[in-house]
Amino acid sequence: MTSRRDHPRGYTGWVYEDTFKDLYQPPAAESPVDGEEGDADGPDGAEKDAAPAVPGHDDGEIDLSREDEEIKAIKANAAAEEERIERLKAHLAAKKDEARDLDRKDAEFLQQRWGLVMREQVPVPESKLKRMLDHD
Numbered sequence: 362m363t364s365r366r367d368h369p370r371g372y373t374g375w376v377y378e379d380t381f382k383d384l385y386q387p388p389a390a391e392s393p394v395d396g397e398e399g400d401a402d403g404p405d406g407a408e409k410d411a412a413p414a415v416p417g418h419d420d421g422e423i424d425l426s427r428e429d430e431e432i433k434a435i436k437a438n439a440a441a442e443e444e445r446i447e448r449l450k451a452h453l454a455a456k457k458d459e460a461r462d463l464d465r466k467d468a469e470f471l472q473q474r475w476g477l478v479m480r481e482q483v484p485v486p487e488s489k490l491k492r493m494l495d496h497d
Contacts, residue, residue, distance in 0.1 A: 460490035
């Protein structure tokens with residue numbers, strides 16, 4: 362495991378390189394100095410400058426095309442969910458207005474029929490809104 366002291370001048374990229382080593386291809390290592398581990402061939406006889414292990418990452422760039430597609434799908438789902446919520450809010454507002462009108466009609470009926478005033482002479486019953494939403 363690499364530590365902070367292994368990198369000069371406060372280089373912190375090693376944290377990401379270590380964490381995302383499957384996505385990150387480190388830059389090519391310097392060629393060995395003469396006399397040090399001097400073979401250009403690897404243990405299996407292949408050259409060290411062979412094609413990179415991960416196709417499409419030879420320039421050190423990370424391929425984000427799949428992530429871009431996922432982001433687009435997430436944005437589309439969020440837009441659809443936002444539209445559904447707006448429709449639900451409009452539906453609830455309509456039901457609330459309808460329930461308020463029914464409650465007002467009940468209060469007017471009590472006033473006209475028996476001269477009773479809601480809240481003063483008659484307790485306020487549950488709103489019609491609860492029953493209207495329970496049936497939907």
